[in-house]
Every structure is written in structure tokens, then in C-alpha cells.
Amino acid sequence: xxxxxxxxxxxxxxxxxxxxxxxxxxxxxxxxxxxxxxxxxxxxxxxxxxxxxxxxxxxxxxxxxxxxxxxxxxxxxxxxxxxxxxxxxxxxxxxxxxxxxxxxxxxxxxxxxxxxxxxxxxxxxxxxxxxxxxxxxxxxxxxxxxxxxxxxxxxxxxxxxxxxxxxxxxxxxxxxxxxxxxxxxxxxxxxxxxxxxxxxxxxxxxxxxxxxxxxxxxxxxxxxxxxxxxxxxxxxxxxxxxxxxxxxxxxxxxxxxxxxxxxxxxxxxxxxxxxxxxxxxxxxxxxxxxxxxxxxxxxxxxxxxxxxxxxxxxxxxxxxxxxxxxxxxxxxxxx
Ligand SMILES: [Ca+2]
Ligand SMILES: [Ca+2]
Ligand SMILES: [Ca+2]
Ligand SMILES: [Ca+2]
Numbered sequence: 001x002x003x004x005x006x007x008x009x010x011x012x013x014x015x016x017x018x019x020x021x022x023x024x025x026x027x028x029x030x031x032x033x034x035x036x037x038x039x040x041x042x043x044x045x046x047x048x049x050x051x052x053x054x055x056x057x058x059x060x061x062x063x064x065x066x067x068x069x070x071x072x073x074x075x076x077x078x079x080x081x082x083x084x085x086x087x088x089x090x091x092x093x094x095x096x097x098x099x100x101x102x103x104x105x106x107x108x109x110x111x112x113x114x115x116x117x118x119x120x121x122x123x124x125x126x127x128x129x130x131x132x133x134x135x136x137x138x139x140x141x142x143x144x145x146x147x148x149x150x151x152x153x154x155x156x157x158x159x160x161x162x163x164x165x166x167x168x169x170x171x172x173x174x175x176x177x178x179x180x181x182x183x184x185x186x187x188x189x190x191x192x193x194x195x196x197x198x199x200x201x202x203x204x205x206x207x208x209x210x211x212x213x214x215x216x217x218x219x220x221x222x223x224x225x226x227x228x229x230x231x232x233x234x235x236x237x238x239x240x241x242x243x244x245x246x247x248x249x250x251x252x253x254x255x256x257x258x259x260x261x262x263x264x265x266x267x268x269x270x271x272x273x274x275x276x277x278x279x280x281x282x283x284x285x286x287x288x289x290x291x292x293x294x295x296x297x298x299x300x301x302x303x304x305x306x307x308x309x310x311x312x313x314x315x316x317x318x319x320x321x322x323x324x325x326x327x328x329x330x331x332x333x334x335x
Contacts, residue, residue: 170209
């Protein structure tokens with residue numbers, strides 16, 4: 001349904017109210033758009049040595065902090081380094097699986113000694129569907145072999161119940177925690193046959209962090225600690241961070257055209273594409289996708305605030321009609 005007169009009128013109203021631009025809704029943050037100016041024999045990387053304070057991939061901010069005196073960095077680097085055999089700190093930018101997620105070139109490397117070192121910030125509250133996570137070669141070989149600072153996981157007997165855990169925190173716009181997801185980068189607590197150090201890109205579902213995630217923060221902890229804290233190298237890697245997206249036709253606006261695609265394909269299960277109305281990448285077109293559409297289409301504020309439609313039932317049709325009447329076209333990418 002197109003209601004151009006309404007759209008024109010309400011665009012004027014929304015302009016007067018001051019609309020907020022939707023950004024990064026729908027993005028797969030893949031790091032392929034980040035220039036990598038520095039090289040090692042293992043590949044190329046960017047660690048903030050130009051003191052920019054971070055970088056952007058697909059509209060999402062990644063922080064870093066570079067120390068010019070010691071030539072050290074913390075936070076996020078982008079990399080395409082794939083040396084899977086050289087142990088130690090000099091190989092800190094390499095992915096242990098030997099590539100980015102799904103065979104891609106670039107990925108993100110977090111050096112996160114303390115919570116808040118590595119932060120991912122979205123330009124507005126959003127739902128993060130999930131991300132691929134893995135170990136870097138430096139941490140993986142340290143755990144598998146041991147090194148000057150850290151023990152070999154399992155110990156001499158092989159039966160020490162060691163572990164290396166990443167906690168992922170969703171933060172809302174006020175900095176309050178919206179939820180936490182734990183992921184074990186290594187886990188030797190079970191029987192020897194089940195002990196593992198993650199060596200592939202593992203998908204981690206982050207939808208439980210909710211729909212109001214403004215930023216992600218991280219904490220690494222390990223069973224191997226000394227007088228200076230954790231001995232295990234404090235690194236993890238991510239790629240293909242997926243943010244829910246209701247711009248089904250890819251025209252950078254979340255509007256009634258996208259709702260039309262959702263309506264047409266409502267009920268598709270297990271086979272749906274993003275273009276058919278699957279906002280959260282679960283291959284189905286259902287009420288959750290409608291709620292994401294509603295959230296992103298209503299980010300203009302007061303115009304659609306009262307149109308709460310909690311269930312994909314008959315009320316959806318009422319909501320669709322009302323919301324379509326109230327729609328304005330909101331640019332998804334902004335400043
Ligand atoms: Ca990638
Ligand atoms: Ca074990
Ligand atoms: Ca659209
Ligand atoms: Ca879906």
C-alpha cells in the first residue's frame with residue numbers, strides 16, 4: 001500500500017520534529033571494507049597506529065588505542081593475516097582457522113585485557129543477531145602448546161580442567177547491560193575426547209541481548225592466571241557480525257515497501273531470504289521480523305510510538321494499515 005500524500009505530509013512533520021537516521025540496520029559487518037595499510041609476513045593489518053582511535057566497518061564503529069612510545073595497541077584491529085603455525089606475540093593478527101569467516105579475507109582482532117578495552121558501537125540501539133567468533137593463532141597455540149607465560153591446557157597429565165571464556169555484554173544507550181552471552185574459546189573441563197581449542201569460525205547467537213543494543217563489550221577469563229592476571233593471551237577474533245535489517249528491498253529505507261515484502265512472504269519457514277522479509281537471518285518470515293521492521297520503521301519517534309503490535313496475529317493487519325498511513329521514508333544511512 002502506498003500512501004504518498006500521507007508520506008509527503010508526514011515527512012514534513014517528521015522533518016520539523018527532527019528525524020533520526022537509521023544506520024547499520026541490516027548489515028553484515030564483514031571487515032572487507034577496512035583498508036589494511038601495515039604488513040607482516042603473515043599478512044596485512046590495521047591496528048590504529050595512525051592514532052585515528054578506531055575504524056568503521058559497514059557503518060559500525062570499532063575502537064582502538066595505540067601507544068606510540070611502545071608501539072603497542074589495544075581494542076580492535078582489522079586483519080587478513082592467516083599464519084596458522086607461528087607461535088607467539090609476533091603473530092598476533094593471524095586467524096587460527098586460516099581465513100576470515102566463510103572463507104573471506106578480512107576479520108576483526110580484539111586485544112581485550114580488561115572489559116571495555118574492545119568496544120563495538122552501533123549508531124543507534126539495534127538487535128544483534130549474532131557473529132562468528134574464533135581464536136587467533138597466538139592464543140590457540142599458547143593453549144595447545146604452552147609458552148613462556150602460559151600453561152599448556154590440560155597440563156602435564158592432560159586432564160587439568162582448563163578453560164578460556166569470552167563473555168559478550170550488550171549495553172543499552174544508557175550503558176546498562178541488556179544481557180550476557182558466554183562462549184568458550186577453549187574448554188578442557190570434560191573428558192579428554194571432548195577437550196577443545198576452537199579452531200573454526202563458530203556462530204554465536206546474540207539475539208538474547210535484545211533489541212536495544214547500543215554497544216557490545218567483552219571480558220576474557222581463563223583458568224590460567226598468575227600474579228599479573230590472566231596468562232592466556234587476551235585475544236579473540238570476530239567476523240560477519242549480523243545486525244537485524246528490515247530494509248528488505250535494499251533501497252536504504254525501512255518503509256511500507258519492505259512491509260509489503262514481509263506480508264507477501266509471511267509464513268515462509270526455513271527457506272526465506274532477506275529480500276523476502278527475513279529480518280533476523282533465521283530463514284523464516286514471521287512475527288519477529290515484523291517487530292524488527294516496526295522498530296526500525298518507527299525510529300522517527302513519536303509518529304508510530306503508539307502502534308505496539310506484539311503478536312503476528314490479526315492485530316498485525318490493523319497495525320500494518322495504521323503504520324503504513326503513518327510512514328515516513330527514513331534514510332538508513334546517515335551521519
Ligand atoms: Ca570477513
Ligand atoms: Ca578434560
Ligand atoms: Ca527498503
Ligand atoms: Ca526471520
